[in-house]
Amino acid sequence: MHKKIFRSSLLTVCLVLIATIALIMGFLFHFFEKQIQAELANEAGFLAQAVENEGIGYFDGFDDKNSRPSRNNRVTWIGKDGTVLFDSRVDASELDNHADRDEIKTAMKDGKGMSTRYSKTLTEKTVNYAIRLSDGSVLRVSTEQYTVITILMGMLQPILITISVALILTLALSARVSKAIIEPVNRLDLDVPENNDTYEELTPLLRKIANQKETIEEQLADARKNQKEFNLITENMSEGFLVIDADANLLTYNSAALNLLEITPPADRSVLLFCRAKEFRGVISDALSGIRAEDIMARDEHSYSLIANPVFEGETVIGAVVVILDITEREKRDTLRREFTANVSHELKTPLTSISGFAELMKAGDVPEKDVVDFSESIYDEAQRLITLVNDIIKISELDGQSIPFESEPVDLYELSKEVIGRLENEAEKRQVTFHLIGDRAEIMGVYKILEEMLYNLCDNAIKYNKENGTVDVLVNQTGDSVNVIVRDTGMGISPAHQGRVFERFYRVDKSHSKKVGGTGLGLAIVKHGAMYHHAKISLESTVDVGTAITIAFAKI
Amino acid sequence: MRNKFDRQLSQLNTELITMGALCEEAITNAVRYLTDNDEDSRIMCLDADTQIDKKERDIETLCLKLILQQQPVAKDLRIVSAALKMISDMERIGDQASDIVEIAPYAARKGTLGETHIREMAEAAIKMVSESIDSFVKMNLDIACLVIEHDNIVDDLFDKVKRELIKSIAEGQDDAEALMDLFMIAKYFERIGDHAENIAEWVIYSITGAHRKNSEKPLRKEE
Numbered sequence: 001m002h003k004k005i006f007r008s009s010l011l012t013v014c015l016v017l018i019a020t021i022a023l024i025m026g027f028l029f030h031f032f033e034k035q036i037q038a039e040l041a042n043e044a045g046f047l048a049q050a051v052e053n054e055g056i057g058y059f060d061g062f063d064d065k066n067s068r069p070s071r072n073n074r075v076t077w078i079g080k081d082g083t084v085l086f087d088s089r090v091d092a093s094e095l096d097n098h099a100d101r102d103e104i105k106t107a108m109k110d111g112k113g114m115s116t117r118y119s120k121t122l123t124e125k126t127v128n129y130a131i132r133l134s135d136g137s138v139l140r141v142s143t144e145q146y147t148v149i150t151i152l153m154g155m156l157q158p159i160l161i162t163i164s165v166a167l168i169l170t171l172a173l174s175a176r177v178s179k180a181i182i183e184p185v186n187r188l189d190l191d192v193p194e195n196n197d198t199y200e201e202l203t204p205l206l207r208k209i210a211n212q213k214e215t216i217e218e219q220l221a222d223a224r225k226n227q228k229e230f231n232l233i234t235e236n237m238s239e240g241f242l243v244i245d246a247d248a249n250l251l252t253y254n255s256a257a258l259n260l261l262e263i264t265p266p267a268d269r270s271v272l273l274f275c276r277a278k279e280f281r282g283v284i285s286d287a288l289s290g291i292r293a294e295d296i297m298a299r300d301e302h303s304y305s306l307i308a309n310p311v312f313e314g315e316t317v318i319g320a321v322v323v324i325l326d327i328t329e330r331e332k333r334d335t336l337r338r339e340f341t342a343n344v345s346h347e348l349k350t351p352l353t354s355i356s357g358f359a360e361l362m363k364a365g366d367v368p369e370k371d372v373v374d375f376s377e378s379i380y381d382e383a384q385r386l387i388t389l390v391n392d393i394i395k396i397s398e399l400d401g402q403s404i405p406f407e408s409e410p411v412d413l414y415e416l417s418k419e420v421i422g423r424l425e426n427e428a429e430k431r432q433v434t435f436h437l438i439g440d441r442a443e444i445m446g447v448y449k450i451l452e453e454m455l456y457n458l459c460d461n462a463i464k465y466n467k468e469n470g471t472v473d474v475l476v477n478q479t480g481d482s483v484n485v486i487v488r489d490t491g492m493g494i495s496p497a498h499q500g501r502v503f504e505r506f507y508r509v510d511k512s513h514s515k516k517v518g519g520t521g522l523g524l525a526i527v528k529h530g531a532m533y534h535h536a537k538i539s540l541e542s543t544v545d546v547g548t549a550i551t552i553a554f555a556k557i
Numbered sequence: 558m559r560n561k562f563d564r565q566l567s568q569l570n571t572e573l574i575t576m577g578a579l580c581e582e583a584i585t586n587a588v589r590y591l592t593d594n595d596e597d598s599r600i601m602c603l604d605a606d607t608q609i610d611k612k613e614r615d616i617e618t619l620c621l622k623l624i625l626q627q628q629p630v631a632k633d634l635r636i637v638s639a640a641l642k643m644i645s646d647m648e649r650i651g652d653q654a655s656d657i658v659e660i661a662p663y664a665a666r667k668g669t670l671g672e673t674h675i676r677e678m679a680e681a682a683i684k685m686v687s688e689s690i691d692s693f694v695k696m697n698l699d700i701a702c703l704v705i706e707h708d709n710i711v712d713d714l715f716d717k718v719k720r721e722l723i724k725s726i727a728e729g730q731d732d733a734e735a736l737m738d739l740f741m742i743a744k745y746f747e748r749i750g751d752h753a754e755n756i757a758e759w760v761i762y763s764i765t766g767a768h769r770k771n772s773e774k775p776l777r778k779e780e
Contacts, residue, residue, distance in 0.1 A: 281575060
């Protein structure tokens, strides 16, 4: 803008300057020409009068060129037939007939004539004025005048100096003027367009800028808010979330997806760079062809559920949204549930098969009288086993669902242990196992029934899986912030491979001996759920053929 | 115009990744069929091979289109020409995986398979294929160099398996013909390793502009 204003003003000044010079020259020239012509006519008039009075004799005085120094105009006298009778500059006899000259012709016809002739170089102009005398001859006066070009050439130096001075002045002034015009525009503070005190022509523009600025800010704030909400939602999802375009290039992802797929920046590349598993490719190509797709993908010992939804714009698919869920835990739970169901059915079926078998034999009447009692006893035992099993399952589901509210009360674990040991004394004697109760009174808040069940199961296991002449130590002690019950036996122990699983329902280390040892396979599961109910921690230490110690740490009251 | 070119290059990249993933699938399934005799794996392997063949034609067409219409230069040209070379190696990997599946039923798999180092060979070959595709996907020079080093492991294992099989034949432990089929499978794994190595070399070429076999330059830039 600065440049443009500068250039325009400079150009304007130059044009004005040139036009002025041209016009002045033109007018001056025209004015002088008129004056010369008037002078010529005047002189011609006087000369004609003189010639009329004196005849050719008048020209005698012209011979001495210096006698009339002021006379530098050329005077020619031309006879009626056009022959030159006298010329003040050249010998008349050397000149040819002048009858065809414009001014002569006009003068002969009209009494006076005028013509202008340019020299070959155009640097000089001759103005002729002819007047007819009474005898028909013609008197002509000529004078030379410089042409415009000559005058210009002569004045070149002053003109150039003038132009140069004017140009320098213009340059300086134009620069200052354009700067001064631009200055307020440059000083505009576009952050607060309305606060500017500047040309009033700019006010509508500034107002418009202010309005648009406001609109843009609002829209930006909206967009930022949306983005923030979106980020909050996606970042707090534990599911991986991906948005891809129609060419499967990654557009957006959340940090969960970043972790699941190990995405490394820059991320705006094909999503297949980060995962090219068959299932993943499958759901993506399905989604990009417009079909919702689901699949399960295994990767690094984890199972992921993939859900891909196409994103439509009108009829065309412009991308897809992929959600990745880590379903490893769920899959594991599903497996456990399936195993549990299979185990329950098996455990329920075994005693029922026996009962049904014995009953069938008795029904057929094939059983001798003396065996009926034995058979009945077997049926009774199996039925008892079933009842215990069903009771255990009910207990576990009660603890599991925590549906029945239990009354918490202060329970002395030492007393409780004593009581449980008392109840198991017979069993222990049968297997030649001795109990030691070590420790002191330690009260906790808990549900007596559940705690009793837990301790009973632990001690029962300690007897069942003990060796002959083994011992079971029950320790009740208090540490910093917990009350611990430790049941330690000197039995067969549990190998590390099984240690993690013994608390699962129906899990048995040695499946083939379950019948011999007895039990429902739910004992430790009940202990685990009881501990969970009381927010207690269970830990297990065991060495094969040395023994097992299970510690339950309750929080102190 | 440039935009279209970029899009085509990115499409080429995606197609190559897909083809690589199919190769991984083909060989993994072939190995699973060989060791576990899982019928599904056999079908999946043959299916992957069919898809690989189709992908090869698709990518070839795309590459030629790129060269003719866009006339790429410098790195872009290297990528396109390396792609053209890579797909033939990938296609061979697919073929060899299906060859393994075809002769697996006749090979001596019981007993002998466990006694030889074929399993290790298979695992090493799968790893090489996986890593060569990885090196391409991530355009990673280090992984590519690692693949080339790994080829020695597969070659050594092949020698080991060869000696083991010769011993078995000499001792008359198993049907000699079945042992020879097993030997063929070992050879296929060895070839798969070579193809994976080739892929890695083309990856290096598209990154550095120097092909290992044609240049005396060191593979890694001196740091």
